[in-house]
Amino acid sequence: MPDANQKPAAHLLVVEDDPAMLIALRDILESAGYVVSPAPNGQVALEILGRERPNLILSDISMPIMDGIELFDSVRRIPDAATIPFIFLTARGTREDIFAAKSLGADDYITKPITSQELLAAVRARLQRTDELLVAQLKAAYKASLRALANAIESRDQYTRYHVERVNAYAQAVARELAWPEDRLETLEFGAILHDIGKISIPEAILRKTGPLSKDEWAEMREHPRVGARMIEGIPYLAPAVPTIRAHHERWDGSGYPEGVRETAIPETARLLAIVDAFDAMTSDRPYHSAVTADQAHTEITTQSGRLFDPAMVDAFDRCYQRGDVVRILRTYQALDAGKSS
Ligand SMILES: [Fe+2]
Structure with a gap:
């Protein structure tokens, strides 16, 4: 009985003009569990692509009617087929052939004669790489939409543009200085994007108020970490960022909000974000103050080490600052901003 959790078998389009070779390829691939659509030339392959979307195309190069190079070129022009991974199967295997395939952007090539193990290994590797690429693209698209949403919310605040991107860039620099592992860097990234x-x-009216906030307004303002945490706690993919969001205004000495927790009771991602968020707030024009220089903001951060901020993290921030990493990030986004407004 088929396993319900098993992925559906990958579907391969195999294009080969030698009938014996086509049957052999088909047998090897089908016995490994793949679904195979065979085609004797590029023309037939295109007809199949008119009604099917294989996960991978394996094609001979020299064929009558339409050869492999021409097929590859045509496939790349079909919008929703352009990303199907393409492997050339070549008997010639000359340098020129391989060079032509590679320069066209083919993903891989296999030189005939080939053993069934080699064939299966190449197909498996290519399919796996494509899966990884899709996951990476999906993640990137996800993050881009989150950033767009976060920036839309920031814009109500009249922050300078790129607040979210800058805060994340500073945070990543400091986290790398602290040698944090990759998974924590990603949690930090989501926290940085979504903190506000x-x-x-x-x-x-409250966000843009230039004068001091009333008691009630301030009480409302202090709720935003809790509100943000509640907004995303039901989204499994983002839930790891909840502690960062909830605690990004907590302070090392317990003077922060909303809970007033202190020192290591504050999640470390939130302790780090607190530093870079404060640095960005100081170096940006806000309704209630104008920007100070990077050096002034850096001095303020180091002065608050062990008071508002975790001293070990301030040290890491300081090392990034002394190396010029922080100012480089600041200048990069200033340049982007200037480019967009001109
Ligand atoms: Fe905030």
Whole structure:
């Protein structure tokens, strides 16, 4: 009985003009569990592509009617087929042939004669690489939409543009200085992107107020970490960022909000974000203050080491600052900003 959790068999389009070779390829691939659509030339392959979307195309190069290079070229022009991985199967295997295939952007080539193990290994590797690429593309698209959403919320606040991107870039630099593992860097990234998402519930009149906030307004403002955390706690992919969002205004000495927790009771991602968020707030024009220089903001951060901020993290921030990493990030986004407004 088929395993319900098993992925559906990958579907391969195999294009080969030698009938014996085509049957052999088909047998090897089918006995490994793949679904195979055979085609004797590029023309037939294109007809199949008109009604099917294989996961991979394996094609001979020299064939009558339409050869492999021409087929590859045509496939790349079909919008939703252009990303199907393509492996050339070549008997010639000359340098020129391989060079032509590679320069066209073919993903791989196999030189005939080939053993069934080699064939299966190449197909498996290519399919796996494609899966990884798709996951990576999906993640990138996900993050881009999150950034767009976060920036839309920030824009109500009249922050300078790129607040979210800058905060994340500073945070990543400091986290790398602290040698954090990859998975924590990603949690930090989501936290950096989404930290102020709870501000969506705060009226613009409060966000843009230049004078001091009233007691009630301030109470509302102090809720944004909790609101943000509640907004995403039900989304499994983002849930790891919840502690960072909830605690990004907590302070080392317990003077922060909303809980007033202190020192290592504050998640480390939130302790780090607190530093870079403060640095970015100081170096940006806000409704209630104008920007200070990077050096002034850096001095303020180091002064608050062990008071508002975790001293070990301030040290790491300081090392990044002394190396010029922080200012480089600041300048990069200033240049981007200037480019967009001109
Ligand atoms: Fe915040």
